[in-house]
Amino acid sequence: MSRAAMNAPKLKRRVGKYELGRTIGEGTFAKVRFAKNTETGEHVAIKILGKEKVLKHKLVEQIKREISTMKLVKHPNVVRLHEVMGSKTKIFIVLEFVTGGELFDKIVNNGRMREDEARRYFHQLINAVDFCHSRGVYHRDLKPENLLLDTYGNLKVSDFGLSALSQQVRGDGLLHTTCGTPNYVAPEVLNDRGYDGATADLWSCGVILFILLAGYLPFDDSNLVRLYEKISNAEFSCPSWFSSGATRLIKRILDPNPLTRITISGILEDGWFRKGYKRPVFDEREDKNVDDVAAAFKDMEDHHVTEKREEQPVAMNAFELISMSKGLNLENLFDIEQEIKRETRFTSKCPASEIISKIEEAAKPLGFDIQKKNYKMSLENSTAGRKGNLNVATEIFQMAPSVHMVEVRKAKGDTLEFQKFYNSLSTSLKDVVWKSEEDMQGHAF
Template identity: 40%
Template sequence: MPGPDIRADENVHGEMSTAPTANVHSGVETKTERKLTVLETHGYVLGRTIGSGSYATVKVANSDRHNCQVAIKIISKFQAPGDYLKKFLPREIEVVKGLKHENLIRFLQAIETTHRVYIVMEYAENGSLLDIIRKDQHIDESRGRRWFKQLVEAVDYCHERGVVHRDIKCENLLMDSSLNIKLSDFGFARGHMKPKNGVYALSETFCGSYAYASPEILKGVPYRPQDSDIWSMGVVLYAIVYGRLPFDDTNYTQLLKQVQNKVSFPREPKISTECRKLITKILAPLKIRAKIPQILADPWLNPHQSPKDEELDGKPDNATSKEDIKNVNIGTVTFDRKFEEIK
């Protein structure tokens, strides 16, 4: 594992270490061995589970070292795919340890043992954006504007440093105690992606979730991941204001057709024209897709610089019935964690 914060403890059996403690029996002090977990030796006491997958679990922990609660992702070396352990996990650690932005989950430490890898991170106590959308059904534009701008600024920060995320979605946008967005889960991220002589490197790893994937990823062609991150942000913005995803990911063939057509908007809730225009600029073909500077300068994100937002006149593009909206509400969608490589 690269990086200064990874501590290997290959002599640990069952990931326990021993520390002598004193016990008194019949007035005679004797020393016995009390077993400490590896995390305890680093000052972490595990608490409840807040997330789990096929080979990783995320738990809350109390940290003596940081004097606060942290989140610890526990990855099993026996259950995780070899490609993930050799390629994606080292890359994730290398990437996140160099990032520091108020809207990114902060990396604190990585610990490696014989059986597991522990990634210690900032704890976002208010769950994910997806949780809030499911609870509120959709987000008003005022809150949505604030959160989307935080997301764009976080991604802009990453791109400026040559880091692409490649798995932006509502589940990976966490909320801190002040309800600020924290972009998390850099498991598919890649660094060293700054352009050279104006030329951007292309990716051929087709990763992420179908519902958030750009047309070029779904087609299985080499793609510029910065542009695909922007597309995913457009899907997030749509999900924020409408409480549903713009594309149905249950059928790949239909999904591929949908993402190549102009995005449609449901009848309800009523969303401002400016917001719809921004979504349309982002969920657009590659040649005309908005770039981050254009998004940050957009009238919807800067309402004080633009005329008052206009609401829909009740005649939306390709209007969808209320029953259709109910059927594809974001709360009922099953999200894909990772693509199979598209042939």
Template identity: 55%
Template structure:
């Protein structure tokens, strides 16, 4: 058991216990070098393994690494020992927004300010491919200046968690704040679900009580699925109208984030806060996010010697006949389901180079452009360091093995602005990849030229054609 005054990893002095749960405790702590106050979350690795929460911890690390916003509680460092995982996080002094609301409703300007900060941060999370899924006043903290900070990403989801239908399917969240489509268990859009929960928070800020609140849970769910709520008479007319569009039980006609942020009531006095905090550092026995994941795997631990021993062989995903058919012209059904015509579809190329060479090429691109790199099981993730119009660029390159000497690589944008990605892809990425590309998807002319210059590789029965 950690005691007050304990020196942790030769970097932090532990202070008072701030809170605890089944698998973790949170302490106030002081950085020995800078004197900065932080919150240290200490996670018991054995309890996490027994409780089957490995993926949740991995996801929380990945999400907090991706989301660097002034209105989100920041993760400063990740450290690890053989038995514990340590998160060094921003210490938020003002407590929960819930405590402020518990004393009664807020004035319109105060409620709007908190709602603006919440929506600004949630919109940024969505631009990074992150959906919180448990937005409520208890997870919204206030700093000493009265600024809102979103916390607790333990139930969050990444865009890559979506199934083939493009929807999330895990039912989670707090009953009074959860969107009706989540309750219905037929799949849901994480962004639309977060908007609903944010609308419930706005109602609570203005009213001082919940819009859906029944002792009988089934009765409450019925009201939520029907969108049955009543605004008190003191609500401003514009706020009433906005809430009716946010708390629309049909996710397809519910207001989206872009339209919400253009709403006249919302925009009053709104100042976007996009200054990026300091980047995440990894300390102690851990050298990267993927090493933290290894440390969490059952029966394994990470030490300096294992990190220095060299790279493990590059693992790839395999392509079967169905995967190849799904990429062929005439079998691509994505147009039936994808609504955003401005989104750039994934780009694919084939190559005869080994997986390790493919990964090294993407590492070269990352180094030249100052991107961060994360590698795992045939996937290379690139994260830009510059703040663009919609945050930092996020790019995934996934490597598929068709035969032992023939690979398909799929490159896609996972976060950031589509136009900025297109410019980066055409100007920087594509020229750098030309040394390893055998053929770009649908580029038959290039394929013929390559055939004249090098031996033909083993091929699948179906060629990859342009969508």
């Protein structure tokens, strides 16, 4: 890299007043980026949606209504939605940045929970779900990735009001869906006969409570057809260490018939649940203005937020570097099948352009199609694995003038296949790697 290039001003990517950092989550419909409010210095998470995908699913009015509702509320167990912005092609949803990792990481690290600890988290989960349901907003996709912990160890449910993106409303007026992770999903959702958001959310809450107490899934099978049968018939058994009260409540929640399944009001009256329960006290409404939500969806330039893109690798500040350590990682590290990392990092003293060329050279013989944009790459395997095509995202960050950090992350596909791919990649990149993630954690964290 020339001296002139080294001294050129670094243009980081901005969206309005927010400076965007690394990607901290990725899904079918959205990407989540770490960001900083340049006016206040506050750290936030920004969910970025393609407008075309939102419009294509004919759910704009429902999504606008649900996002508007979520913007008006501030509940201690729900991730705060600060504001919504739109550009010509994207919707940007600015969310509270939750720093305590995922609830399920506690199970991966420590095993199943004691009953009183599990009950405390279940209290917080039901409080969040009850509050949002009372305002006509349903989650419809409660799963481990959506259960986060704040600095004080309190549960925060994310993505309320946003999961409508993966749903469709048909002529019968009911919701229909296709889901990637069926283990947490109610039988009526899997059978695709249309379903009520409230009862479906409660089933997922029951699965979550079972995992907290047992340390494993109530419904699991490597054969997908058999797994669907188990869920549809509610074929599960509670382990011997469950108390009779916990067993009774879980059986009432995991009732395959949504019409006889226990309701939230029934849960609030349940003897096991009521032990130590306190209703949350909080200021219910703060922001009464939802003009930004309507403006974000308008296709008019005067309503659009300005986007500026970086021309060099994003420089990483200390907070972002620390946020990559396990205690603050927002991404899902809980894999039911194997405790294998879904992302890894290394540092390099090579120029960014050389790192990209070397990754490209290493990935092509392994059968990957490569897309490049700035200092990011998307590698997709043309051969589908057992969980579809493996898709790997890489991004380069500048840590110092001559030091870069490279993040290699599984975006889609099987974690085992990702591990195999990374082992092959790291062998090819041995001349590029300066320090591995293990070395970095051993010295820096």
